[in-house]
Amino acid sequence: MSNQLKSETSPYLLQHAENPVNWYPWCEEAFDKAKTENKPIFLSIGYSTCHWCHVMAHESFEDNKTAEILNKYFISIKVDREERPDIDNVYMSVCQAFTGSGGWPMSIFMSWDKKPFFAGTYFPPQSRYGMPSFSELLNTIANQWYSNQKDLLESAEKIIKHLINTQSDEKTQTNSDLIQRAVQIFEHTFDSTHGGFGDAPKFPTPHNLLFLMLYAKQNNKSDALKMAEKTLLQMRKGGIFDHIGYGFSRYSTDKYYLAPHFEKMLYDNALLIMAYSSLYSITNNNIYLDTAEKTAEYILNEMTSEDGGFYSAQDADSEGIEGKYYTFSLKEIINILGEEKGKEFAEVFDITENGNFESMNIPNLLKSSDLKTDFQEETKKLYNYRKNRFMLHLDDKILLSWNSMMIAALSMLYRVTRNKKYLNAAQKSQKFIEMNLSDGVRLYTSFRDGKCSKHAFLDDYAFYVTALTELYDTTLDKDYLEKAEKFCKETVRIFMDDRDGGFYLCESNSSELFINPKETYDGAIPSGNSVMTYNLVRLHQLTEKEEYKKLLEKQITFMSAKSYEYPSGNSMFLIALLMQEAFIPHITIALKEHADLNQIREKLPFMANVLVVTDSIEYPLLNNQTTFYVCKNHNCLPPTNAI
16 A cells, blocks of 8 residues: 655655655645644655665564554654755754764654654564664653653753854854874774774765865875875775675775775766876876776666666665675675686685685775786676676666766876767757756756756755856867856855855745754765865866856855864865865966867866966967966966967
């Protein structure tokens, strides 16, 4: 029997459409019903490839007895965190205030007017490890609601007041030493043996590595580069990288990068393509380019729609077991590859009788000194064998912000490879966004099954501006730059806090929650405010317009204060600061009519601010040929016909 989720398009919501729980999507009908019937709301937030979301769904939401309690005493609402980052962000703050941590599935109990009075994450079907069973918790909260509702609502008001005061406490401290302090924090937490920072679990956070690489390059600091290189090398060697089908999993559960949490997210792979492409541009080590290209190959093979949009994620679970799709026994390897090749492959990729992960094996190169393996045919056989095992769940919704990251990544990869398939894929995705996730002025968060969402958030605009700017850097097609400027101005208009600085997550006049967050901390994905700082730097460098300079100064003041206490948590903002301070050459190209712009672009540096002009009095042609006006290190060189 279907519930109220049956008409939704989100794969996560549809996974719960046949639950015995009478789920509602986030809608006024659900809140009105809770008010009319005087019931508390149980809000469950997750995403379709979340392992523990699957576990709790199977244990509790598919259980008739648990569903009976929920249906009798609560109004239950399901939210896909990827479609509604505003709801996820606000109630994650609530969860962290209650428990000191957060995660998914997120479990929130609140009143009909969206005010939370209890929060947690996963709850087991039977009490264990000091946690109550989910059904016990439901009965306790129901009893409290009907016998002590006033106290619950008062506690909700206190939590809301605390969160509002936390956001409105605008710090004014600034510190010119943010970059140096961030580097010191990374040095202090760096794992010099296994790469990465801190202990397990280890998340990729490629923006941290991009910051260290840029800092190293600009300041000639080899130690910072070594931290980034060691981490990216270990990740390529480890099981977090899929050596059979390519691409990266979400994070490593151990400090070695051996055993990952096996779900694959579009955003991780986009940011890692950027990191490996950048590292290759610095070191010229082909293993980094190979990693970037193999990751892109995975995206183009398995995560791309016919229309050019990129899907969101692939699941970690298969047949109810996390990682089963990705692991092998030694016997399987030998049966598939034959005795001789099977043993050779097993020796190189750490495949043993006893296994390296729950009696099975995750192929990896952590024990190998040479990453230049010659097992192309064998890898292909294993890939085809694995594809025929069972289907992994694919979250096939197309998210604008994550697609924008991949557009930027593939643009960067094209600039170091000159392989047109990467640029073609990036441009096709941008066209998909124009056709399906924009009306020409407004943007929309997600698209699936022929329908786009009604909402858009700061990240959608911020990352899309970045994608357009990267496409301009790659093609020098001024149409991309003009669109980047248009959507940047729209971002400022609808998200910027004119009084206190920074950008709200939701439109500044239309948030339906009790708080409209200004996200500044870079988690798995850089924050919208960090990305907007970067965008303003790039647009000011490219256009030299005064309006971007003024906006940038205000944004840097806001972000400097927010980054003061823990600057290493704001790497994307620090990248923007480095870019602003960098002596990146500014090249104005006076283009002769009918000149081949693609040929010219191939000769330009990997990092440069390039503006193309035609019929310009200010930039005349030298010798009646295409002419380059180059300025760097605060000096402008004589015009030249060669770059």
